[in-house]
Amino acid sequence: MGTAASGRSKAESPSKGDRTRESILRVAVDLASVEGLEGLTIGRLADELSMSKSGLFAHFGSKEDLQLATVAAAREIFAEHVLRPALTVEAGVPRLWALCENWIQYIEGKVFKGGCFFAAASFEFDSRSGPVRDAIAAAMKEWLGALTRAVDVAIREKHLKASIDSHQFALEIYSLPIGAHCGFQLLEDKKALKHIRTSILARIQSVATATCPQVKIRR
Amino acid sequence: MGTAASGRSKAESPSKGDRTRESILRVAVDLASVEGLEGLTIGRLADELSMSKSGLFAHFGSKEDLQLATVAAAREIFAEHVLRPALTVEAGVPRLWALCENWIQYIEGKVFKGGCFFAAASFEFDSRSGPVRDAIAAAMKEWLGALTRAVDVAIREKHLKASIDSHQFALEIYSLPIGAHCGFQLLEDKKALKHIRTSILARIQSVATATCPQVKIRR
DNA sequence: CCTACCGATCGGTAGG
DNA sequence: CCTACCGATCGGTAGG
Numbered sequence A, B: 001m002g003t004a005a006s007g008r009s010k011a012e013s014p015s016k017g018d019r020t021r022e023s024i025l026r027v028a029v030d031l032a033s034v035e036g037l038e039g040l041t042i043g044r045l046a047d048e049l050s051m052s053k054s055g056l057f058a059h060f061g062s063k064e065d066l067q068l069a070t071v072a073a074a075r076e077i078f079a080e081h082v083l084r085p086a087l088t089v090e091a092g093v094p095r096l097w098a099l100c101e102n103w104i105q106y107i108e109g110k111v112f113k114g115g116c117f118f119a120a121a122s123f124e125f126d127s128r129s130g131p132v133r134d135a136i137a138a139a140m141k142e143w144l145g146a147l148t149r150a151v152d153v154a155i156r157e158k159h160l161k162a163s164i165d166s167h168q169f170a171l172e173i174y175s176l177p178i179g180a181h182c183g184f185q186l187l188e189d190k191k192a193l194k195h196i197r198t199s200i201l202a203r204i205q206s207v208a209t210a211t212c213p214q215v216k217i218r219r
Numbered sequence C, D: 001c002c003t004a005c006c007g008a009t010c011g012g013t014a015g016g
Helices: A016-035 A042-048 A053-057 A063-087 A093-108 A117-125 A131-156 A166-185 A192-206 B016-035 B042-048 B053-057 B063-087 B093-108 B117-125 B131-156 B166-185 B192-206
Strands: none
Touching: A016 A042, A016 A063, A016 A117, A042 A053, A042 A063, A063 A093, A063 A117, A063 A131, A093 A131, A093 A166, A093 A192, A117 A131, A117 B117, A131 A166, A166 A192, A166 B166, A166 B192, A192 B166, B016 B042, B016 B063, B016 B117, B042 B053, B042 B063, B063 B093, B063 B117, B063 B131, B093 B131, B093 B166, B093 B192, B117 B131, B131 B166, B166 B192
């Protein structure tokens, strides 16, 4: 996957071209989170980086390639901030809650300039077709899958009641922060993130067993 | 508000210009729900309507005016499908539930070609500024406000426990269908809408009093 | 990585 | 409501 600009394959030190590409994508991700993936134009991106359009374009074969590379870069940033830190947390409800907390902090901390890259991209491409839409859908499925797995594990660990439907429950946990994002970013409701933290925690506790470890809102 | 193209004010029959404007906006709303409000270009819209760019443009002073008129038209359609039908339903939990059901049916019935116009517009404009963003935010505040009012009325009618925070509860009810929209439209999860119906109903019932009227999923 | 360029389309205007 | 046009920007290419 990716355009594999350089021929290197092992963990050699990145070439200058690789580093340029990386710095382009870091800016692209921020720009796309504000302007959208379609509004991410090669001209504006080149301007922002003080380089020529064609110089930038040499790193990507087409606009679609640039979009795909931007989605991949955003996915890596999401994994770094939300998914991977949760894997170090105790399996079961503590890990499920860590995923939620990480997601909310990643919004609160404005990891992307324009709020959640994937929330924006999801709604921008949800009625289109093609490779970019597929890449976004794959990323969201990964996230929903991670939540579902965390719920399943929490059931297996007897932290959550076995009677719940893990798919349905995961979809709830998936939905609440998206709504909070909307409240926070568009409606400028300063309480939205706090409210949704409370809602998710209460929802988890409503289906927790007596042997479930305590979880609480991070301070 | 609006560009008020004609000088008529009362309920006279709409002029030919008014009717043209209306038919333009019906197409604009569908196009914007797919391509986004920024991707709604005057050229594409004129093509779709088999009229000239400048002929179409004569109805609006600028692209921003076209976007504002499109938001207003979408708002009217939303009110017609979701808000107004709920006002005929018994106040309290039945009305709250009707708002949710109407929203989900409006997604299921593909009232807009590309899914919910406002979900797309919200995430497209949530990190911009200007009149278009403000119009979208106002529409979403109206919707969240309608939900909050319905919750407050349900508390007053003693359908819901007085201990709940109506703002927080409304934000939950607001969030769940947005997540379901994502599952339905992007992830093509056919169970998403059914799951979220069940989730919302269960959530309402979890804070219902003994005197709350029965509500159930419409068939 | 650059300059210099391509045809197409953008939002918008003049004039009828 | 139209034709005919404007400068700016789009994605992309040639050639170095």
